[in-house]
Amino acid sequence: MADILDDVDLPSDEDKIYCANCINCKLIRVNNGNENQYQLRVRCTAGKWKKKLGDEKYYKYFTVARRSLDECDAYEPMGETKQYIKELKKNLPIKDEVYV
Template sequence: MNQKETFTETKTLEKNNVTSEKIYCANCVHCKLVPSPAGIQDQFYLRVRCAAGKWKKKLGEEKIHKYFTVTRRCIDSCDAYEPMGETEEFIKQLKKDLPSKDETYDRFTHETYQF
C-alpha cells in the first residue's frame, strides 16, 4: 500500500468516526454483553464487560459499561485484543444498530423500555 492509499484509507475512517490507530473494544472477542438487574422485577439493563479483565476501576474492581456506549470504548494498545472482523464496517454498523440511550428489557417477553 503506497502513501496515497494509506492517506485515503485514514481519511475514510476519520469521516466515519473510526480511526485505524485505535483499538475498538467492541470489535474484540473479550467484549461481552451481560444482563444487569434493573431494580424492577424481571427487567434488566444490557451492559458490556471485558472478559480479559482489562476494564478496571481505580481500586481494582471490574468496570462495566452501558451497552449503548460500547462504540466509545477504545484504547491505543491491548495485549489481550483479538479482533472479530473488519473494524471499520463493524463499528459503522454497530453505531447504526445500538440504542441511543439506556433501555430496560423484560426477561420473559424481551420487550424494550426506554428511559
C-alpha cells in the same frame, strides 16, 4: 510546543483498538432492582476494564462503540473494524434502556 507534538506518535483512527470488535467484549444482563427488568451492559472478559479500587467495570451497552484503547495485549479482532463499527453505530440504542 508544536515541535514537541510533531515528535510524538499519536495513534490514528485506523490504529485505534475498538473494544466492541474484540472477542473479549461481552454483552451481559444486569438486574436493575425490579424482579423482571434488566439493562444491557458490556464487560471485558480479559479484565482490562477496572474501577479505581480494582473492581470490574461494566459499561452501558449503548456506549460500546465509543470504547477504544491505544494498545491492548488481550485484543483479538473479530473482523474488519471500520465496517463493523459503522454498522454497530447504526444499530445501537441511543440511550440506556430497560428490558423486561
